[in-house]
Amino acid sequence: MRKTSDLRKAEIVATILGLADRIGPDRVTTGAVAIEVGVTQAAIFRHFPTKAAMWNAVADHVAEALTTAWDAALAQADIPVERVKALIGAQLGQIAATPAMPMLLFSRELNVENADLRVAFRGRLATFHGHLAREVAAGQRARALRNDVEAADAAVLLASLVQGVAIRWSLGARDFALHAEGLRLLDVQLHLLSAKGA
Amino acid sequence: MRKTSDLRKAEIVATILGLADRIGPDRVTTGAVAIEVGVTQAAIFRHFPTKAAMWNAVADHVAEALTTAWDAALAQADIPVERVKALIGAQLGQIAATPAMPMLLFSRELNVENADLRVAFRGRLATFHGHLAREVAAGQRARALRNDVEAADAAVLLASLVQGVAIRWSLGARDFALHAEGLRLLDVQLHLLSAKGA
C-alpha cells in the first residue's frame, strides 16, 4: 500500500506519540517507528530528513492540538466558571488522548536538543495560564469567585491541579478516570475559590 | 587517586544525577559518567555489575533523601499548618537540590525498564500525600482549616502545587526561586483553605 507523503507523515507522528508513551520518548528509534508503521527504516527518511525533524513535526502536532482544544472549549461556554471547567476539561482530554504529553515535556529529546521547542512549549503553557487567569478575573468581577486572591495565582493553582492529577495518573497504573478525577478535584478547588455569598 | 568503592559509588550516583539533569536520564551513558568521574568506562563496572544496578542505586539515594527531608520537616514544627509548610518546603528544597528529580519520575529508564522502581516511587508520593492529608485533618480538627473539603482532596491540591511550580521551574529557565515561589503559592492555597473565623 503506497500512501501520500502527508498521510505517511501523520502516521509517523502518531506512531511516535504511541511509541513514546510505551517505551519513552528518548527510546523511540527510527527502526522501531518503521516496524510499527510497516515500512523499512530507510523509508522514514523519505518523509523526514532527520530524526530531529520528526520530533519537530510531533511538537507542532501536539501544540496545534492543544490550541484547537482550548479554542473549542472557550467557544462552548459563556459563564467564566464554566469556561474554566471547559478549559481544564479540554486539557485533561488532551492528556488522556495523548498520554505521552507529560513525558514529552521532560524528554530532553525536545529540550536539550532543540531549544526552540522548549520555548514553544513554555509559550503554550503560558497561553493556557493566560486563558485561566482571564476567566478567573472575569469570575471575580462577576462576584462568582472570591477576590482576595490574585487571579494569576488562582490560575497557577488551577493549572497545577491538572499537572498533579496527570502525574499521579501517569505514574500509577492509570487505574482511574483522569478526566473524571480531574474535574472532581477542580470542583473542590472552585468551591474553595467561590465567593462566600454565592 | 584511588578511592574506596563506597566513595566511588556515591560519586557515580551524584554524577548520574548531575548528568541526568543536563543531558536527560535516558542519555546518561556509562562512558559519559566515567569521563565526568575521571576514570575509564570499564572502571564503572567494578562498582556496579550492570547499568540497571547503577539506576537502582540512584533511585535508592533519591528515595532516602526524600524520606529524610520529610522526617526532618515534621520534627521541626508542631502546629499542623506549620507542618504542612515545612513538608512542602522540604519537598521544594529536595527538587532544587536535585533538579533531575522531576525528569526522573518520567524517565522510562526507571519506569519501563524497572517496574519495581516505578512502584517504589509511587509509594514515596503516596507517603508524601499521606503526611499532608494527616496534617490537614489535624488542622481541620484544630479549627484552623475549613472542614467543608475532604482532607485527602486538600492534600492532593497541596501536592499538585509543588508539582506545578516544579514543572514551571524545570521547563523555564529556572529563572525564579523555586523555594520562595512555591511557599508564596502555598500561602495562597492555605489562605483558601483557612477557616473563616481564623
Next chain:
DNA sequence: CAATTAAGTGAGTAACTAATGACTAACTTA
C-alpha cells in the same frame, strides 16, 4: 501510453554503547 515523479527497498556504514577479560598497581594485613 510513454515519461516523469515520488514512495519504498536492500544493503550498507560510521559512530556509539554496555559489557567483558586479561593485566597492573595501589592499599591492607598477617
Next chain:
DNA sequence: TAAGTTAGTCATTAGTTACTCACTTAATTG
C-alpha cells in the same frame, strides 16, 4: 615485608542507531 585484596586500565566485542545510496515500483500526467 610478603601475600592477598581490590580499584583501575587497555583493548576488544557484539549489538544498536541514525543516516546514505543505488535501485525498484507504483501512481500521476502530458
